[in-house]
Amino acid sequence: MLTIKDINPNLINSQYAVRGKIVSRAQELEAQGRKIIYCNIGNPQALKQKPLTFVRQILCLVEYPPLLEKPETPKLFSKDVIERVKFILKENPSGTGAYTQSAGIPFIRKAVANFIEKRDNIPSDPDKIILTDGASKGVQAALTMLIKSSRDGVMIPIPQYPLYSATITLLGGVQIGYYLDETNHWQLNESILVKSLAKAMEKGINPVAIAVINPGNPTGAVLSYDNIQMIINFAKKHNLTILADEVYQENVYSEELKFYSFAKVMYDMNETQTTLFSFHSVSKGFFGECGHRGGYLEVRNIGTDAFEQLIKLQSISLCANVDGQIVTYAMVDPPKEGDESYDVYVTEKQSILNALKEKAEILGTELNKIKGISVDIPKGAMYAFVKLDLPYEKGIDPNTMSDEELLKYNAQRDFNYCLSLLEETGICVVPGSGFGQLPGTMHFRTTFLPPKEEIERLVVLIRDFHIKYVDRLRSY
């Protein structure tokens, strides 16, 4: 019988905190009848965000084409939606029922290329675009391709989204962490990059790629144009492939900040030698269609022979699910002014984005009022990475600890904090140690996805809990 000793050690060693022990405990409590506020994961529709009417009308009709022939249909669906579905079925006559090309349905890949061209005012090649089951599968495919041996390392931000660390571990590669600069709104810092690369190379690690998440998960930061330029120059200098995780590109909540894609900055720099993978998804933004597992990757500056290997990799799993491909199409080619569904689309979109902005602001401002808690108010994405300053237990002097000891000690401390928060308030957040953090610091990640009233309640619950928790710590 299969037991833990028979299992791939890389799997055993991989960790995915976003669905880890705290979440299991939350599910247990929920099964016992407790009300849980799930702030552990960017899953908007589980937290009552409504799907967009445009997207769902398309899916509805494309799943059941006989409805197109019914006299009632024009009363029930927007005219442009009906035209769209006819177009989808003309371009892809087998609808949602058949495997597609391994890279995805050609007309949708063309639509993605158009979207990139319009967004960035740069050319994009549909034959270098692959439709994927969410961005996660795209990232996993890229890493599968890039990690050749247990010496190969991938630079990942700390804190990072644990998809990266888990996948690298699973593939038997090495993580090369680089700290994001919390004192500078979590931007990347060149000297930190240089130092972490040098340290890895001293250990005999062969760095093959650098992953960047922009806007940031878990940090909520939006990278500046200059910062992206610096990263591209750094990657070029050290011959690193760039993995640009841009799934939160629609989630920018500040007037002063703007999302710049790596593809755009690279094009402006006339950089044609550094390989770039960009990832996007239907799960985030204002779509929030996590359950449909749709997304795409675009590759630039890659050898034809290398790209063919990526297509072969996709072919082994046949293709991404077709509904997810169609949601991706709806994302990259939304209703236009004059279309019957346009006004509703814009209203729904703005209402979701405005609410997210407002909730990020409330969450950040209110948490910052609590002594011992501080947070860079998120300007992007769906998360706040909240810093905890907790008193040390009696007899503990952090100055006598090594970095490793400190990390381990604080991992236990932020885990305990999050577990108590869950047990006492029903709020489910993820310990900072699940994402990585500077030795000596402690955090938790929370989403700001729940409805506004719940966010307002949540900050009060966290405040009351935090005060009691700190008192308890002091009394030990």
Add this chain to the structure above:
Amino acid sequence: MLTIKDINPNLINSQYAVRGKIVSRAQELEAQGRKIIYCNIGNPQALKQKPLTFVRQILCLVEYPPLLEKPETPKLFSKDVIERVKFILKENPSGTGAYTQSAGIPFIRKAVANFIEKRDNIPSDPDKIILTDGASKGVQAALTMLIKSSRDGVMIPIPQYPLYSATITLLGGVQIGYYLDETNHWQLNESILVKSLAKAMEKGINPVAIAVINPGNPTGAVLSYDNIQMIINFAKKHNLTILADEVYQENVYSEELKFYSFAKVMYDMNETQTTLFSFHSVSKGFFGECGHRGGYLEVRNIGTDAFEQLIKLQSISLCANVDGQIVTYAMVDPPKEGDESYDVYVTEKQSILNALKEKAEILGTELNKIKGISVDIPKGAMYAFVKLDLPYEKGIDPNTMSDEELLKYNAQRDFNYCLSLLEETGICVVPGSGFGQLPGTMHFRTTFLPPKEEIERLVVLIRDFHIKYVDRLRSY
């Protein structure tokens, strides 16, 4: 810039012939305006099989719940479908838009367990069932878990479906091929199993699992109860995990033969020590919903700690797409007698299965009339693995060749045959070497999915081509 020399060698070495060079060439020809008959892949709806009304009505409504409130809806949808969709949305209020639990939506896993209990009259545990993006992803997850090092081997049939060989290579494990017995309707043979295992162990390989495809792909064979019993005893004796690929369980076309699940036979044998993974899919059977990427795996006799690792692996990709999960639900809990949609469901189902049976018969019978072609008329699945006896070129004596030389030589020969068949007739089949075959033999795999008229035309095209091709070979 990333080129082939930077790519994971395991990826470079993996081969997936079902979407390999012949298929790429077919797509090229099609883009040039040639009509191609795609018999390379089990993709029923791409070959004009209609989706089931019941399935698509459910998906239609579940994608766009506001339709449930419209006065027109009861006229457009069956009453039981409307009730089902209300039930789905009650059990899973976020519908298709949110990530689910990593293992899949709980009520659907319960429905799968009920399905297995009814099918086999045995107990099934919903907490040991995981909903997957098609069976492929399930197989990949199991193999990821099982292959610990480059010494670990997995026994796979020859011929096999190349998902297995490709995934094992990708994971850096070893394939241990065992030949299926073409002279005995492609059943498994104990002495062949024993021999191939012994040979692998002599080479220092550590066998961890045995994969069995029943009904067979590419063979179309249906394994007998006794054969399955023999395999379970063999696996038990050698402490091998069994991977039972049962995606064609509805595709049995003979009155005398019956599908037996490994779970059922194992239960009858009271075997509680051998770990079993069973895989099923919505892509085959009479559903043919390939594009929805739905399926499940069930595990029996596994340590809790080992199973937890599998759940963690699933969690890294979050969850299977929700539409696929819902199609799986429709598959395992179809309309019941008395439901409004029952009659249409049964009619559609029978019409698809009867047509497949008839087409398998026509294809097999007609191909067997051609000199130099022979085939075991498929009793299951969607494929025929057709044997070619081609004259050798002048000066070539197969008796002077080693097995390895023979395999290589015939791989070139069946590739050339399939490529010429494609170029001259537009028929796209897959060379036998893509699945593996006994040294000295040659085959191709074809589906019998195209409409009956096309199958009738196809056998004539193959006959005319084959005669000319053999003449050409003789003239060299």
